[in-house]
Amino acid sequence: MRIAGLAFVLGLLALIIAVYVTRSQLPSFDELKSSPNGQMIRVLAADGTPIVSLGPSYGEWLTYDQIPQVMKDAMVAVEDRRFRSHIGVDPVGVVRSIQVRIREGHWMQGGSTITQQLARNIFLSSAKQFGRKFREGILALALERKFTKDQVLELYLNKVYFGGGAYGIDAASRKFFGHGADHLSLSEAAIIAGLVKAPSHYSPTADAEAAVGRAGVVIGLMKETGKITPAEAAAADPKAVKLAAESNQNSVRYFTDWALPQLENLIDEPTRPLEVYTTIDIKMQAAADQAIRANAPGNAQGALISLDRDGAVRAMVGGKDYVSSIYNRATTSLRQPGSAFKLFVYLAALEAGKRPSDRVVDQPVTIDGWSPRNSSGHNSGEMDVRTAFAYSVNTVAAQLGQEVGFSTIADMARRFGITTPISTYPSMVLGSNDVRLIDMTRAFASVGAKGVAVTPYGITKVTSMGETIYSHEVDRSHVLVAPYVAAEMTDLLQTAVNTGTGRAAQIGRPVAGKTGTTTSNKDGWFLGFSSGLTTGVWMGRDDARSVPGLQGGTAPARAFAAFMKVAVAGRPVEQFDTAVTLPELQLDNEGDFGGPDNGVFVDPDGNPIPQDQIAPDTQTGGGDAGLPPSSEDDQPQMAPDGDSAPPAPPQRLDRRWLDRVTGGDASGGRPPPRNPAPDRSGPADRPRDVQEHRPSQ
Structure with missing residues (x-):
């Protein structure tokens, strides 16, 4: 007991000494008033223009009486x-x-x-x-x-x-x-x-x-x-209580919200003020913001990200309005890409030995009980790989997937930077796995970089009080596919823009890209590159409901074109390694690639679901809801009862037109097809117990 009492007294004495020693070392009241806390961060655009200042802000010091x-x-x-x-x-x-x-x-x-x-x-x-x-x-x-x-x-x-x-x-x-x-x-x-x-x-x-x-x-x-x-x-x-209006909260905050948290891994400087030099291009950012606001449907959101050839993020828009929603759909949102995912299907096929001119057959196919089909339920027989890709023929994509292996396609997607889980059931070739826009854009950029990996980055340099404490170094050492594979993939992608589903993305110079649309028009994608700049666009609703008329080849492709015309205006026109070659088309029915196929439903494991077990409201596809036709809307569609709508007037492609849209001389092409009709739909967002898969564009 005495020992415990003595220990208590000694402990109390030690505590008192510690307190008074600490008291003697404390700053004065005036010193504490003047000492700041928190770190100031000044963020600069690529040209050195200040875009935002973050960190502590202080108002007036109020005395106790005030x-x-x-x-x-x-x-x-x-x-x-x-x-x-x-x-x-x-x-x-x-x-x-x-x-x-x-x-x-x-x-x-x-x-x-x-x-x-x-x-x-x-x-x-x-x-x-x-x-x-x-x-x-x-x-x-x-x-x-x-x-x-x-x-x-x-x-x-x-x-x-x-x-x-x-x-x-x-x-x-x-x-x-x-x-x-x-x-x-x-x-x-x-x-x-x-x-x-x-x-x-x-x-x-x-x-x-x-x-x-x-x-x-x-x-x-x-x-x-x-x-x-x-x-x-x-x-x-x-x-x-009335809140003050937010000031200086524009779309560039989507970018700074994404980039600045990376400082924790790049530097170890928690207190000194920082100047962070970024990759963002003010002019491109403004153009991206305008492109999304002007083209995204009124009841939908939109996102855009643009990467330079080394991975530098030049523009990033995560939504229509940062003030009303800080959620960054360009880097965070998980959505199904539809036929944009066919990039990996065809990359795997090209690496396995397929060539754009090789013959394939659009015919009925069943894989493990799953039977993909083209929108009209008809097939067009033999065609080349270029034609199948340009018009996003689903049965051919399924056959290529079976031939190279669905796990091989998943590995290709991961190789090109897809970080989300990828299931390997057969219907994955139609883009049924959730992905992020930034990852898809990165993949397309790596194709544009001739098969060399492109890693997005937003911070080029960090300085503190005149001292450079971080400088970004671009790594060009990771080769994802052989250059000839990337060149052939670019060949297919530019054909899709010139004559296929992505025609609304033309900007008067060579463009390579791909559309994507999911079932019932829930998501619309366009991703492509030109003159060293790769841009990805996504549009849709946050609640994944249908957006009438939304397709990858309409609003997203138009937003891509509106942005890219501004973004590449000061860049030299760059021709691709392969000249534009027009696809051949041997279609008995021009509606084969029109509206959505509402008859193919599978569960999350890719197993077919009987029609009598499918909820009626999941069996209807999206329409144009009276929106003005453009791009894909000009093409024959499937009527509600499954029959083809009346064909559109014949469309002709001539050399002068091809020169205008590609910025160069056309060569090596076959006579243009009449009324090429891209398909218009893709896999739906995956519900908990039912997954609906339809042909995608």
């Missing part, structure tokens, strides 16, 4: 109701934290007082470690030995982080409400006080409902602690 009483009461009520009575560390809070730790097996709440939080924010990290908590306690005790309660609260309210780069209540008030914190209302003070627990989660600009709910909790605690009357609590209405 801070509204309602703000002080709100913060104390929600963060540390015994603030005025404890000595810097709250024994009740510590005991409660230990109890939770024992019950849950890990730290759920730290029991930190306002003084401890101030110590952590100024001097320590946020890591939940016992050593850090002990040092935090010593610092808190020392702070309260050196400063008054009013000074501690003044420091806290002027330095604590409230999210969105805002430090202190004045910066938070200006960011969220558009005015200084010296005249905050009860509801506004409650919203700000509620942010400290989780600034990103309770931010009113990110989740207004969560912010209002948290503010209600704060008001309830203020009433419970007697800081406001029940009548004042009832009169408060956080929902009615």
Whole structure:
């Protein structure tokens, strides 16, 4: 007992010595007021133009007397109701934290007082470690030995982080409400006080409902602690608080949100101010934003990413409006690519020995119980590989997949940068696996780079106080396929743009690309390259519902063309390694590649599902809903009953036309086909228990 008592006395003496030694080493009040916290980051475009400044922002320093009483009461009520009575560390809070730790097996709440939080924010990290908590306690005790309660609260309210780069209540008030914190209302003070627990989660600009709910909790605690009357609590209405309009929040923030988190892996500099030089091209970014806004259907979203030949991201648009939705559909969204995935089918076939001029047969085929078909249910017999690709013939893609092996196609996709899981059931050749736009764009860029891997990057250099601490180096050492395979794939891709499903993507110079459309017009894709620039476009609804009239060859291809005309305007025209060769077409029925095939349904394992087990509302394809025809819409379609619609007037291709769309001399081509009719649909988004697969374009 004596030993325990002696140990307690010695421990207490050591604690007192530690506290007073720490107190003697603390900065003065004025020094703490002037010391910043947080890291400033200045982001520059490729030409050195500043595009955004991120990091801490500070408003006016408010003295204790200038801070509204309602703000002080709100913060104390929600963060540390015994603030005025404890000595810097709250024994009740510590005991409660230990109890939770024992019950849950890990730290759920730290029991930190306002003084401890101030110590952590100024001097320590946020890591939940016992050593850090002990040092935090010593610092808190020392702070309260050196400063008054009013000074501690003044420091806290002027330095604590409230999210969105805002430090202190004045910066938070200006960011969220558009005015200084010296005249905050009860509801506004409650919203700000509620942010400290989780600034990103309770931010009113990110989740207004969560912010209002948290503010209600704060008001309830203020009433419970007697800081406001029940009548004042009832009169408060956080929902009615008017938020300030976001400033300088444009589409380039999609890019900075993607690029800046990479700094953590590139450099080790947590405090000094940084200048981050990026790959973004201001002119291209503006053109990309305009192309998506102008061409994406009104009820749909759109995304675009453009890569230079070395992988530099020149433009990135993750949605129509960053202010209303910060979700980046270019880098995060997982969607089915439809026939755009046939890039990997044909790459695998070309590597296995197929050639664009080789003969294939469009004929009925059944693979493990799965029978893909062309939209009319008819087949056109023998044709060459170039024709099959140009008009996205599904039965040929299925046969090629069976011939080279579906696992081989999956391996090819992974080789070219597809990072999402790839199932290898036969219907995968029609693009039934979810992918990201950035990964698909990367794959097309690698084809355009003659088979050498292209890795997207957004940061070229990072400097701090004049010192370069990071510089990007492009790796061109990874060869994915032989140059001749890439050249032949480019041959097929440029044919698809010149005479096939991607004609709306023509820009007056050589373009190679591919469309993709999923069942019921849920997704539309166009990906292609020209003059060293590769651009991918996706359009669709976030809830994966049908978008009438949406096809890869319509709005996405038009957005691609609108962007690329601006993006490559200052670049020299580059011819591809292979001259344009027109596809041959021997079609008995010109509607063979028209509307969606609604009769082929398989489960997630690729097994056929009987028609009587399929919900009626999943058996209808998308239509044009009265939209003006263009590109693919000009071609014969399938009528609702499955019969071909009346054929369009004959279309002729001559040498002058071919010269105009390719920017060079046409050679080596056969006579053009009459009324080439691309197919228009693709695999649907995969429901939990049913997967619908239809021919894709």
